[in-house]
Amino acid sequence: MWKKTTFSVGGRAKPAGGFEMYSWYFMRISGVVLLLMALGHLFIMHVYFNVDEMVNWDGVGAAEFVKQRFEGIGWRAYDFILLTLALFHGLNGIKWLVDDYVHSKCWRLFLVSAIYTLAFIFYVVGSIFLFSYNA
Amino acid sequence: MKVTYKILRFDPEKDKKPYFKDYDVEVEPTDRILDGLNIIKWYQDSTLSYRRSCAHGICGSDAMEINGVNKLACKVLIQNVGSHITIKPIRGLRVIKDLIVDMEPFFEKYRSIKPYLINDDSLPTHERLQSVEDREIFDDTTKCILCASCTSSCPSFWWNSMYLGPSALVQAHRFIFDSRDHGADERLEIVNDLNGIWRCRTIFNCVDACPREIKITKAIEELKRALLHKHL
Ligand code: SF4
Ligand code: FES
Numbered sequence: 001m002w003k004k005t006t007f008s009v010g011g012r013a014k015p016a017g018g019f020e021m022y023s024w025y026f027m028r029i030s031g032v033v034l035l036l037m038a039l040g041h042l043f044i045m046h047v048y049f050n051v052d053e054m055v056n057w058d059g060v061g062a063a064e065f066v067k068q069r070f071e072g073i074g075w076r077a078y079d080f081i082l083l084t085l086a087l088f089h090g091l092n093g094i095k096w097l098v099d100d101y102v103h104s105k106c107w108r109l110f111l112v113s114a115i116y117t118l119a120f121i122f123y124v125v126g127s128i129f130l131f132s133y134n135a
Numbered sequence: 136m137k138v139t140y141k142i143l144r145f146d147p148e149k150d151k152k153p154y155f156k157d158y159d160v161e162v163e164p165t166d167r168i169l170d171g172l173n174i175i176k177w178y179q180d181s182t183l184s185y186r187r188s189c190a191h192g193i194c195g196s197d198a199m200e201i202n203g204v205n206k207l208a209c210k211v212l213i214q215n216v217g218s219h220i221t222i223k224p225i226r227g228l229r230v231i232k233d234l235i236v237d238m239e240p241f242f243e244k245y246r247s248i249k250p251y252l253i254n255d256d257s258l259p260t261h262e263r264l265q266s267v268e269d270r271e272i273f274d275d276t277t278k279c280i281l282c283a284s285c286t287s288s289c290p291s292f293w294w295n296s297m298y299l300g301p302s303a304l305v306q307a308h309r310f311i312f313d314s315r316d317h318g319a320d321e322r323l324e325i326v327n328d329l330n331g332i333w334r335c336r337t338i339f340n341c342v343d344a345c346p347r348e349i350k351i352t353k354a355i356e357e358l359k360r361a362l363l364h365k366h367l
Contacts, residue, residue, distance in 0.1 A: 020333035021362055099329065100294045100336075 023092060030085040037082050076130055083126045091119045136164050138213060140171055142183065143223040145230050153230070155221075156180075164214035168201055171220070172208060185234035192346060195282030198225050199234050205284040205344040225287035227296060241283050244299050248307040248325055253318030263315045273312035276305045276354050278347040285341035285351055291334045298334040299326060301341035301351045308354040311361065320365070327362055335359075 049065065069075040098111045138160055145153035158175045169187055176183050185208070187197040192210040199208055200223040202216055213220070228236035254263075279302065286292050286300035307326050311319045326332045332355060341351040 018327070018366075020329045021327060021366060024333050024359065025363060025367075096336075099334070100291065103295065 027089060027092060030089040034085050034089060041082065070133055080127065080130050083130065087119060087122055087126070091115050136162055136218070138162055138171065138218040138220060140175060141219070141221045144233050146232055162213055166213050167209055168211045168213060168216065168220065169197060169208040171213060184232045193280060195280035198282040198284040198287070199223065200225055205288045207282060207284070207346045210346050225283060227287045227293045238283060240296065241286060241302070244303040245281065245306055248303050248322055249318060250306045250310065252316055253321070254316060265314055269314040273309050275349050276309040278349055279305050279309065280347060282346060284344040284346060288340040288344040290338055290340065291336055295330070295334065297330045299331045301355065304332060304355050304358060305349060305351055308358055311358065323362055323365060326358060332358055332362070
């Protein structure tokens with residue numbers, strides 16, 4: 001005999017909706033922006049100023065370069081947006097994998113909590129570094 | 136022309152596990168896969184079970200996995216498949232016997248999107264007319280025959296049988312974009328769920344499987360956009 005199933009998690013008659021739609025939309029927008037920003041990053045670091053050539057193997061040249069970049073707010077903002085989008089785009093992608101493959105309630109709870117915790121830690125550490133780095 | 140049918144057999148009352156059984160059949164190259172199945176059933180092994188009804192690609196009852204791809208057995212010519220034909224039941228639904236699967240979970244999802252006209256206006260005295268342009272918007276999704284080829288070929292559905300599946304979304308599209316229907320908002324909220332439209336990962340298996348050549352992924356995309364426009 002087939003088991004009666006409702007397609008909605010937790011047997012809600014009306015789905016709560018909302019969050020999943022924004023999550024889907026975020027993935028679309030952040031995907032496009034990340035692609036442009038990553039290409040921009042690549043261009044600036046390896047074509048326009050070639051960091052590989054700046055490094056004189058003791059790392060001094062590169063450190064000097066980072067120092068100059070971080071003097072204004074512009075680059076910090078660029079890197080902050082990159083951090084935000086890449087972190088949440090990536091972790092949301094992993095959450096989707098969990099949604100698809102992990103059906104056991106306990107495992108789901110554990111993995112989804114782990115993803116949110118990691119997101120929080122990385123975001124805080126990354127932001128602190130970006131804004132407190134003293135050039 | 137001699138061909139070999141390799142069919143996944145399973146009788147839950149007798150067998151512990153499904154197993155393959157081979158049948159050699161004499162057919163015309165222009166025969167359809169279904170004709171070969173009929174020859175087996177009628178002259179070689181009457182215990183073989185499968186569904187078929189119209190035999191003309193209309194009723195949607197004989198969807199099966201033919202050499203790895205979901206197809207209607209009555210719509211595929213043997214000459215287009217070759218002399219080795221492997222047939223399995225469609226995936227993701229419980230096998231009742233041989234090629235017959237339990238379609239109830241599939242139809243339950245179909246019913247959940249309210250596949251009927253919702254319009255509380257007072258009854259018109261003549262038929263509800265619609266312009267050619269208005270009809271064009273959802274013409275493609277009216278062609279669905281509910282064969283389940285798409286839903287049972289969808290990896291998101293294999294992973295999670297709670298997923299509404301492409302077929303129910305196609306049906307939702309058919310009503311949501313119908314200018315005569317007033318239930319669009321209600322249906323959009325039904326599909327706006329983790330196990331509704333957002334479990335679609337744009338894999339395109341459904342499009343490959345659909346015997347009616349419905350552009351399913353496009354229809355799903357239109358629904359996603361409709362939801363965005365509604366909420367943003
Ligand atoms: S959309 Fe196509 S494959 Fe899916 S149930 Fe309808 S006719 Fe079958
Ligand atoms: S038997 Fe009706 S669609 Fe094939």
